[in-house]
Amino acid sequence: MGGTFDPVHHGHLVAASEAQAHFGLDEVVFVPTGQPWQKAEREVTSAEHRYLMTVIATASNPLFSVSRVDIDRSGPTYTIDTLRDLSAAYPGAELYFITGADALTEIFTWRDAGDLFSLAHFVGCTRPGYEMDASSLEGIPADRVTILEIPALAISSTDCRERTAAGRPVWYLVPDGVVQYIAKHHLYGSDT
């Protein structure tokens, strides 16, 4: 599952769990972005903080792991590179790239988009507030994409950051350890 995870929240974790169960995946690898070039206009928290929060959030699930491939590669993060690196790390594995339906509808703006579908099956998880326009998926080979209906959790990293900055709680929106990590490192303008 690719994401900026700034911070990781329960919407991400539920999407990963549902995809794992639906496809019977052996493992879900969370891949925090290094430099999310389509978010270049905004400030993104350091990759190490985002990586560590993702490790904390996933630590209790034996089927979840976190990869550093995107944060250890310099330059903008492109999924084509992510998938090539993961193919090399997991030779012979059948890869599923899990993302939100909102991100999937943008896939033809991604680098080398036409080459992505030979490397992985794409899973777009439904997300409250995002109506899926089926026509945006027309260019994807039908056998390489699945829209997966998941329990609706209207949580976003943006809202978690804004709540923290305003001194409002993010308990139960993100895992407990992530709440504590945010406070310990004074992320997102938290003052405790």
Ligand SMILES: Nc1ncnc2c1ncn2[C@@H]1O[C@H](COP(=O)(O)OP(=O)(O)OP(=O)(O)O)[C@@H](O)[C@H]1O
């Ligand atoms: N509540 C959610 N339900 C389903 N999918 C989600 C949810 N939140 C995020 N995703 C998906 O997870 C992937 C990684 O998300 P990302 O790290 O960008 O989080 P975000 O909450 O969308 O962040 P931000 O608000 O900072 O843009 C994206 O493909 C996104 O669509």
Ligand SMILES: O=C(O)c1ccc[n+]([C@@H]2O[C@H](COP(=O)([O-])O)[C@@H](O)[C@H]2O)c1
């Ligand atoms: O490959 C690209 O050009 C590309 C452009 C935008 C987003 N992505 C990937 O889409 C995933 C979700 O991204 P984001 O920014 O919504 O967290 C993440 O794995 C990104 O690396 C990939």
